[in-house]
Amino acid sequence: MKTVCVVSDLHMFCKRSHWEDHLQDMDAAAASADLFVFNGDTVDFKWTTLSGVEETVEAAIAFLGDMAGRFPECRFHVNLGNHDHVQKFIDALVELARKTENLTWHPYYLRVGNTLFIHGDMATRKMNQAQLEVYRSSWLHHKKQGRMKNRVYDAAFKAGAHVAVSRLAHPPKRTLKRVHAYIHDIGHGKPEGVENVYFGHTHVAVDGAHYRGVTFHNGGAPMRGMNFTLLTLKVDALG
Ligand SMILES: [Mn+2]
Numbered sequence: 001m002k003t004v005c006v007v008s009d010l011h012m013f014c015k016r017s018h019w020e021d022h023l024q025d026m027d028a029a030a031a032s033a034d035l036f037v038f039n040g041d042t043v044d045f046k047w048t049t050l051s052g053v054e055e056t057v058e059a060a061i062a063f064l065g066d067m068a069g070r071f072p073e074c075r076f077h078v079n080l081g082n083h084d085h086v087q088k089f090i091d092a093l094v095e096l097a098r099k100t101e102n103l104t105w106h107p108y109y110l111r112v113g114n115t116l117f118i119h120g121d122m123a124t125r126k127m128n129q130a131q132l133e134v135y136r137s138s139w140l141h142h143k144k145q146g147r148m149k150n151r152v153y154d155a156a157f158k159a160g161a162h163v164a165v166s167r168l169a170h171p172p173k174r175t176l177k178r179v180h181a182y183i184h185d186i187g188h189g190k191p192e193g194v195e196n197v198y199f200g201h202t203h204v205a206v207d208g209a210h211y212r213g214v215t216f217h218n219g220g221a222p223m224r225g226m227n228f229t230l231l232t233l234k235v236d237a238l239g
Contacts, residue, residue: 001234005029006117008039008200009221011083012063013056014047015150016157018222022230029230030071037110038064039200040081040119041221043089045142047153052144053088060084061092068103078105081119081201085139107136109186113237116188120199120218123175128185162203163225170202176211183214190214198231205229 007026011017030036043060050056068076078093085107093105108129110117122132145153156162179199183189190213198217199206205220205227220227 002034004035004233005033006037006198006231009041011044014044015049030074035075037117038078040079041083043084045086057088057092068100076103077110080107082121085136087140113235114195116194117198120201122178122182123202166203170204
């Protein structure tokens with residue numbers, strides 16, 4: 001059996017994320033895991049507090065390269081989410097993966113034995129793979145949002161609006177229905193041997209919910225008022 005740690009929606013460099021509070025736990029997990037999955041929206045290019053996309057790419061690549069370097073016994077995998085499906089980041093990831101033996105990335109998913117890791121954008125709007133690709137393409141050249149807009153969002157965030165919005169936008173049953181439909185579309189459903197799905201995106205934690213023979217997990221997000229957990233699991237195969 002191999003040990004896998006999965007973390008989603010860190011939203012690094014977004015002021016509203018407390019991602020830095022979890023760095024020690026992430027190090028501890030990486031020290032004992034065989035595989036560490038960043039499950040999308042690891043980096044927030046839309047709400048970055050750094051000067052822009054370039055500086056954010058640089059900081060994100062430095063962070064990932066540093067982790068992979070410090071834990072050579074662990075394999076790192078980066079799935080993209082909507083917030084980090086950004087062309088300049090993709091270009092830099094290609095280069096990082098080329099020179100980093102224990103790091104891989106994929107825009108959409110990672111399958112390991114009976115377990116599938118996906119970001120989960122299709123929970124917000126029903127999307128098959130073709131529709132998800134169209135949606136993601138709209139993020140490729142997304143610009144960092146301006147300071148005024150960010151301040152307005154900060155104020156709404158302090159009032160807890162994000163908690164209400166996330167829960168309203170993602171009723172548990174509909175979320176599972178949409179994610180379930182998507183994994184069938186990409187050929188990684190129960191008929192193809194998938195029993196566990198780890199996703200994120202909604203920021204709403206899901207602790208082993210069963211839907212049509214598949215078990216769904218979501219570790220939440222490190223935002224105020226939301227639950228956040230580094231999830232650890234065992235798998236019987238490392239593909
Ligand atoms: Mn997302």
